Amino acid sequence: MNDPVRVTVTGAAGQVAYSLLFSIASGDMLGDDQPVILQLLDIPETFSVLEGVSMELEDAAYPLLAGVTLHDDAERAFAGADYALLVGAKPRGPGMERKDLLEDNAAIFVANGQALEAVASHDVRVVVVGNPANTNALIVLGNAPRLAAHQVTAMTRLDHNRALAQLARHTGEAVARIRRLTVWGNHSATLYPDLSHALVGDRAAVELASPEWRTAQFEPAVQQRGAAVIKARGKSSAGSAAQAIVDHMRDWVLGTPPDEWVSMSVLSDGSYGIAEGIFYSFPCRCANGRFEIVQGLSIDEMSRQRMTATEQELLDERSVVAHLLP
Amino acid sequence: MNDPVRVTVTGAAGQVAYSLLFSIASGDMLGDDQPVILQLLDIPETFSVLEGVSMELEDAAYPLLAGVTLHDDAERAFAGADYALLVGAKPRGPGMERKDLLEDNAAIFVANGQALEAVASHDVRVVVVGNPANTNALIVLGNAPRLAAHQVTAMTRLDHNRALAQLARHTGEAVARIRRLTVWGNHSATLYPDLSHALVGDRAAVELASPEWRTAQFEPAVQQRGAAVIKARGKSSAGSAAQAIVDHMRDWVLGTPPDEWVSMSVLSDGSYGIAEGIFYSFPCRCANGRFEIVQGLSIDEMSRQRMTATEQELLDERSVVAHLLP
Numbered sequence: 001m002n003d004p005v006r007v008t009v010t011g012a013a014g015q016v017a018y019s020l021l022f023s024i025a026s027g028d029m030l031g032d033d034q035p036v037i038l039q040l041l042d043i044p045e046t047f048s049v050l051e052g053v054s055m056e057l058e059d060a061a062y063p064l065l066a067g068v069t070l071h072d073d074a075e076r077a078f079a080g081a082d083y084a085l086l087v088g089a090k091p092r093g094p095g096m097e098r099k100d101l102l103e104d105n106a107a108i109f110v111a112n113g114q115a116l117e118a119v120a121s122h123d124v125r126v127v128v129v130g131n132p133a134n135t136n137a138l139i140v141l142g143n144a145p146r147l148a149a150h151q152v153t154a155m156t157r158l159d160h161n162r163a164l165a166q167l168a169r170h171t172g173e174a175v176a177r178i179r180r181l182t183v184w185g186n187h188s189a190t191l192y193p194d195l196s197h198a199l200v201g202d203r204a205a206v207e208l209a210s211p212e213w214r215t216a217q218f219e220p221a222v223q224q225r226g227a228a229v230i231k232a233r234g235k236s237s238a239g240s241a242a243q244a245i246v247d248h249m250r251d252w253v254l255g256t257p258p259d260e261w262v263s264m265s266v267l268s269d270g271s272y273g274i275a276e277g278i279f280y281s282f283p284c285r286c287a288n289g290r291f292e293i294v295q296g297l298s299i300d301e302m303s304r305q306r307m308t309a310t311e312q313e314l315l316d317e318r319s320v321v322a323h324l325l326p
Numbered sequence: 327m328n329d330p331v332r333v334t335v336t337g338a339a340g341q342v343a344y345s346l347l348f349s350i351a352s353g354d355m356l357g358d359d360q361p362v363i364l365q366l367l368d369i370p371e372t373f374s375v376l377e378g379v380s381m382e383l384e385d386a387a388y389p390l391l392a393g394v395t396l397h398d399d400a401e402r403a404f405a406g407a408d409y410a411l412l413v414g415a416k417p418r419g420p421g422m423e424r425k426d427l428l429e430d431n432a433a434i435f436v437a438n439g440q441a442l443e444a445v446a447s448h449d450v451r452v453v454v455v456g457n458p459a460n461t462n463a464l465i466v467l468g469n470a471p472r473l474a475a476h477q478v479t480a481m482t483r484l485d486h487n488r489a490l491a492q493l494a495r496h497t498g499e500a501v502a503r504i505r506r507l508t509v510w511g512n513h514s515a516t517l518y519p520d521l522s523h524a525l526v527g528d529r530a531a532v533e534l535a536s537p538e539w540r541t542a543q544f545e546p547a548v549q550q551r552g553a554a555v556i557k558a559r560g561k562s563s564a565g566s567a568a569q570a571i572v573d574h575m576r577d578w579v580l581g582t583p584p585d586e587w588v589s590m591s592v593l594s595d596g597s598y599g600i601a602e603g604i605f606y607s608f609p610c611r612c613a614n615g616r617f618e619i620v621q622g623l624s625i626d627e628m629s630r631q632r633m634t635a636t637e638q639e640l641l642d643e644r645s646v647v648a649h650l651l652p
Contacts, residue, residue, distance in 0.1 A: 019348065022565045026354060052559025056566035058495070059551065061487040063502035161387040169384070176389035225385065233378025239348045240382035 004035040004066035006121070008081040010112065011088025011130065012040035012070075013049040015235065019242035020087070021053065025062040029246045030083075031254060037067040041077035042088060074115035081120040083253075085245060086112055086140065089130025091236070098188070099320055102132055106321050109136040113143025122146075125289075127248055128154040129241070133187045134265050134279040135317040141267065142325040150290060153252070154265035156191065156281035158237065158244035159183045162225045163193035166218055167200065171208045177201045182283040183222075183263035184303075185310025186317075191281065192306035193222040197297055211302070219306075256286045261294050272299060272307065278314040330361040330392035332447070334407040336438065337414025337456065338366035338396075339375040341561065345568035346413070347379065351388040355572045356409075357580060363393040367403035368414060400441035407446040409579075411571060412438055412466065415456025417562070424514075428458055428646050435462040436650055439469025448472075451615075453574055454480040455567070459513045460591050460605040461643040467593065468651040476616060479578070480591035482517065482607035484563065484570035485509045488551045489519035492544055493526065497534045503527045508609040509548075509589035510629075511636025512643075517607065518632035519548040523623055537628070545632075582612045587620050598625060598633065604640040 007024060009017055017040075023029065024036060038057065042050055047070070054068045071077035078084060089105045092098075108130070116124060124147070128137040137154035141147060160183045168175040181198040185191050195214060198205035209218065221228075229237045251262050265281040268274045271293045272282070283294040299307065318325070333350060335343055343366075349355065350362060364383065368376055373396070380394045397403035404410060415431045418424075434456070442450060450473070454463040463480035467473060486509045494501040507524040511517050521540060524531035535544065547554075555563045577588050591607040594600045597619045598608070609620040625633065644651070 018565060019345065022345065022569055023349070023352075026349075026569070028352065028354070048558050049560060052555050052557075052561075053565075055551075055555050055558060056563055058491045059484065059488045059555075059563065059566040060569040061490040061494075061501045062569075063500070066500075158385065162385045164387040165384045168387075174389070174392075175387045225381075229378050229381050229385075231378075232374050232381060234375060235378075237382055237385065239344060239379075240385040243348055243352070243386040243388075 002034050004037050005030065005082040006037045006039055006080050007083045007085065008039040008041060008078050009085045009087060010041045010077070013042040013046035013053065014087065015238040016087050016129065016241045018053060019239045020085070020245055021057060022060060023242060023246050025057055025060065025065040027064045029249050032064070035064045035066040037069070038065070039069050039071065039077050039079070039081060041071045041074060044072040047072065074111050075119050078115040079119045081116070081124050083249065084116060084120060084124055084126045085249070086126065086128045086130055086136070087245070089136070092131070098132065102135060102317060102320050105130060105132070105136060106139055106324055109139040110143050110324055113140040116140065117144035117146050124151060125249070125252065126152045127245065128152070129245060131187070132317060134314055135321060137265065137279040138318060139321055139324050145326065149267040152267070153248070153291070154187060154279045155244060155248050156183045156187050156263045156265045157248040158241050159187060159191050159193065159222060159281075160263035161240070161244055161247065163222045166221050167195065167198065167205060167209065170213065170218070171200050173200045178205070179260050181205070182261070183281050184307045185281050186314050187265060187281065188310070188313060189223045190310040190313045191223060192303070192310055193219060194303055196300060196303055252286050252291055253289055255288070256284075261285050264291055266291060266293065269293070271295065274307070274311055275315060278311070278318055280311065280314060328360050330363050331356065331408040332363045332365055332406050333409045333411065334365040334367060334404050335411045335413060336367045336403070339368040339372035339379065340413065341564040342413050342455065342567045344379060345565045346411070346571055347383060348386060349568060349572050351383055351386065351391040353390045355575050358390070361390045361392040363395070364391070365395050365397065365403050365405070365407060367397045367400060370398040373398065400437050401445050404441040405445045407442070407450050409575065410442060410446065410450055410452045411575070412452065412454045412456055412462070413571070415462065418457070424458065425646055428461060428643060431456060431458070431462060432465055432647050432650050435465040436469050439466040442466065443470035443472050450477060451575070451578065452478045453571065454478070455571060457513070458643060460640055461647060463591065463605040464644060465647055465650050471652065475593040478593070479574070479617070480513060480605045481570060481574050482509045482513050482589045482591045483574040484567050485513060485517050485519065485548060485607075486589035487566070487570055487573065489548045492547050493521065493524065493531060493535065496539065496544070497526050499526045504531070505586050507531070508587070509607050510633045511607055512640050513591060513607065514636070514639060515549045516636040516639045517549060518629070518636055519545060520629055522626060522629055578612050578617060579615055581614070587611050590617055592617060592619065595619065597621065600633070600637055601641060604637070604644055606637065606640060
C-alpha cells in the first residue's frame, strides 16, 4: 500500500463534490492501492453541510480513506496537496453574461492559484472544473508561478464522454468500442467534438456519421447537453461531471489505454496552430503521470473553422481577465 | 466479459439512487467484468428527473453500462431482474409514527413482491433499503412465494459501516483493520451494534472499548447517526447509504473477505434463539453467491438483552402487517 496522498477539493459542499468524494474515497480515481486524505474547502456558510458530508464519508468505512479535513481557508485546504480538484465556482445566474461570470469567478481562481503557489506539494496536479474552466485554469497558472504548465489542466472530459455517448447511440455500438474522438477548444457552447479520426469498432466514424448528422445533430447535442440535463432533471449535471473528473485524473495519473486518447484542456504550446497562452482542449495521451498532446492529426477545413471559432472565444476570455495574469 | 445482468432499482429518481446508480454502472457493485442493464422504477411524477438521470448515466460513458430503461410500472421494471434494489419508500413525515410509516409503505412492498413473483429472474437477489426495511423485506417475501428465503435480504450494512467508523475513531485504528463486528436486529433505533467478538488489529475490541463507552457513546452514536447526518447536512444520508448498498450486494455476490463477516438482515432461522419468521440482522459470511449466518458466537447477558429488545420490535412490526402476509 502506498503512503496517503492529499486531495484538495473546492466547492466541497456542492452537488458535484457530493457525487465525487465518495468515488475518490472508494479508490475509483487513484486506484485500489492509494490511500487518500481529503481536504475539503468551501465557504463558511456551508460548514454544517460539509460536516455532514464528512460524517457520511466516515460512515462509508472506506479502507482507502486516511482522513478528511474541512476548511474555509484556502491556504489550509491546499496545504501539501498532491491533487487539487477546483470544482467550486459561482454558478451562472439568470440573465448573467459569460463575461460577468468570468469576472465574478476570477477572484476565486486567483485565490486558488495563490494558495497552490504558497502551500501545495511541488508536484501538485490541478484540474479546474468550475466555469469558465479553461480561463480559470489560466488564472490559476498565472497566479502560481512555481507551477509548471504541465501541472495544470481544465476539464473537457465531460464533453468528451458526452460525445462518446452520442456517437454510441447513433451507431448502435457500445461506447467501449469507440476510440480517438476529440473535443477541441473551450468547455463552452463553442467546443468542437471532432469525429474525423474516431473509430467505431474497426470502422472510421465518418463512414457511419454523415456530415449532415454531425453538423445538425451531433455537435449541438454535445454542446447543449448540459442545458438539456438541467431541463430534464431540474438540476445541473453532477453525477456525470463527477465521473468525468475521476476519469480525467485517473487517466492523467495512471495512463490512457493503449491506442486511445482523451480530451484534456491544457496550455496550448502552439500545436495545430492554436495560439499559445490559452487553455485549449486537445487530444492527449498520458503515461508516467504526464500528458502529451497527440501530434500529427490531419485537420480538414470544417474542423479548422470550428477550432478557430472556439480558439477565438478563449482569446476573448483571456482579454477580459488580462489584468489578473502576469 | 459476462453477459449483462438486469438490475432493478426502485425510488430511482431519489437521492440515494442518484448516488447509487453511477456506482453500479462503474462496476463497483458487481465487478469490472459484469455489464449491467439498469431498470429504473419511480412514480410517474418523477419521470422527467428519471430521464435526466438516464441522460447523465449515458454521458458518463460507462463501458459496463449495457442499457437503461425507465418505468413507472413495477411489472415492467422487474422483468427479468437478476438483482432488485428496493430503495423507494415514502419517507417518514413530521409527527408520523413508525406504525403509520409501516402501513403507508406496506402497499409499495406488496406491489414489489407481486411484481418480483410475476416477472423477475428465478434466481433474483433482493435487498430492501426503504424503511422499515426489515419488515418490508418480510412483506416482499410473503408476496413472492416463488422466491426462496435466501433470495431476499434487508440492509443493515449502513449501520454496520457506521459502527466500524465509530470504533475506528475511538481506537485510532484504521477501519480496514477492524473485523468481526456485528449489528443485530432491526434497522431502527433499537439495533444493537455488538463489539463482543470484534477485533481491532490483533486485539479484542472489548479491551479497547469500556462497557461505559459502549453503552453511553457507541451504541447511541450508531443508532442515532442517521438523525445526526440530517441535522448537519440538511438531508438524509445518501452517499453513505448508496455505498452500503454496493457493499451489501458486492459481498453477497462476490463473497466476504476471508476471516471476516458482515451484517445482513435475513429471514431468521432461529439462530441465536431469535424468533423465526422475522428479518433480523445477523453476522453473515458469503461465498458462491450465498450467505450463511455465522454460528456459535457466545452471547453475554448485555448482548442478549439488546438482541431481545430489537427482536421484540420486529415481532411488533410484523403484527401490524400480519394481514399482508401469507
